[in-house]
Amino acid sequence: MHQPPGFKDPQYPDFVCRLHKAIYGLKQSPRQxxxxxxxxxxxxxxxxxxxxxxxxxxxxxxxxxxxxxxxxxxxxxxxxxxxxxxxxxxxxxxxxxxxxxxxxxxxxxxxxxxxxxxHLHQTKYALDILNRAGMANCNPVLTPLHAKLSLEKTFLSVFENPEFFRHLVGSLQYLTITRPDIAFVVNKLCQFMHCPMYQHFLALKHLLRYIKGTVDLGLPISGHSSVLHAYVDSDWAGDPSDRKSTTGYCLFLGDTLLSWCVKKQQTVAKSSTEAEYRALSIEATDIIWICRLLADFQFNVDTPTSLYCDNVSAIALAHNPVFHASTKHIEVNYHFIRDCIKSATITILHINSQDQIDDIFTKALPRIRFAGL
Incomplete structure (x- = not known):
């Protein structure tokens, strides 16, 4: 390899560098x-x-x-x-x-x-994970997480092979690219990767058994409709260890699911209204980004994007530009949703809790409710 500028020896100007490692393997090679x-x-x-x-x-x-x-x-x-x-x-x-x-x-x-x-799917990748876990022939189950299973750290025995747990959970993170149905469970399991307990490993095995029975599931992409709409939800104080809430949202273009997210909120919310209000602002940023990306594909969103939320108080708070006792402690960046409403980028609509499909991203659901989504 030719020497970079500043490293040439005047006495040996024709000397080159001898590589002990391939350029392709260097950290900066992808960037170059x-x-x-x-x-x-x-x-x-x-x-x-x-x-x-x-x-x-x-x-x-x-x-x-x-x-x-x-x-x-x-x-x-x-x-x-x-x-x-x-x-x-x-x-x-x-x-x-x-x-x-x-x-x-x-x-x-x-x-x-x-x-x-x-139809996008990761069947081969999912089968590889099951083989690495030794569960290629396991019995399938109908839900990714048992609705009554507790993942608290208290009074649980430490799992004896944490590296194996981290390897499987890390692999499952990539599977969520085409499997939004397992996003919530993978998010929960990732919170225990530093010190997994045996109960967490049982939850991981339950998830792998669910994947075994749904290995061919994926994302359908169609062009039946071009209407952009989103759903947002929050499970207030859903984590029993730190009482933080979980934000979940998903964005559709017609019948095609474009983006989704499951994320624990950074601070404790004082009420379900506050937790939902923060979730609305987070989803608003994703809607704006998707609209900019669609513009590159000659698809301009001329009408406000419908954002469905099942919390009436959070919707009222988003439409109220006045700061008062219930909002003055909320970080300024979460009030971004009010500007989106004012500029007609987003319109927030109420949806009944029974019709809220975003529940799949915020909580473990019983079998009948999960199958209905």
Whole structure:
């Protein structure tokens, strides 16, 4: 390898560096590859997406190309197939590329074409996890977590193999990319990775048995509707150890689930209204980001996004611009939802608790309720 500037020896200007480790294995290699690749794309007329820097967009004379980069794995699509061929020919002068054809497998995610769109799933990855756990032949169950199972740390025996627990739970985190139904349980188990107890391992085994019976589940993608709507919920003081609440939200484009999140709130909420109010503000930021990302795909959201919440008091608090005793202790950033309502970016609507599909992200549900969602 040629020596970098400042390291050349004047007496031996033609000397080179002897590598003891491949450049590809260095920590900075993905960043350097990304910088070099995007520089070539920008010279061809691409620009970075404002919402996602790993997405580059080419838009010229109604011709569109979308170029998504994850280290050395790339997705390319266009409304003109001839443009993709020209682009790949241009890049092959600088990079060694392999055209794998139509999308079928990307970053462990399998994509199956359907009459209405695509079906994304991680069946192979899920089976690999079950094999590593030694539960490839286990008996399946109907829910990811028993509704009455307590995961408190008190009076529990320490699990004797914490590394094995961390390995499995860490692997399951990636499975949640196409499995929102297990997001809540994985989030709960991740909170005990530093010191797992035997009861936590039993909950992990229960989750793996659920995955065994639903190994083919995934995300359907269709274009039946273009209406953007979201649901938000919060389980007030749901953690018995620190009494913090759990925020859960999901965002749909028609029937297609675009994004979802399960996250414990950073501070203790004094009431269910406060917990739901904080959840509303968190979901508002995600809605704005999705709208910006959709704009890169020539999809402009002209009407306010409907955000459904089952807490009437939180909805009233979001519409009330006056600070009073019940809100003056809440951090200023959570009042962001009021600006979104005022600017008509979001409109908050009430939904009955029985129709709140976001319950799947905030609590362990009984079998009948879980099956209904």
């Amino acid at each position: 590859l990304f910088a070099k690749l995007t520089t070539h794309l920008q010279s061809w007329g691409f620009r970075h997406s404002d919402a996602d820097p790993s997405l580059l967009v080419y838009n010229h004379n109604s011709h569109l190309i979308y170029f998504l980069i994850y280290v050395d794995d790339i997705l390319v699509t266009s409304n003109n197939p001839n443009l993709i061929a020209d682009l790949l020919l241009h890049l092959q002068h600088q990079f060694q590329l392999h055209n794998l054809g139509t999308l079928s497998y990307f970053l462990g995610i399998q994509a199956v074409s359907t009459p209405t769109g695509y």
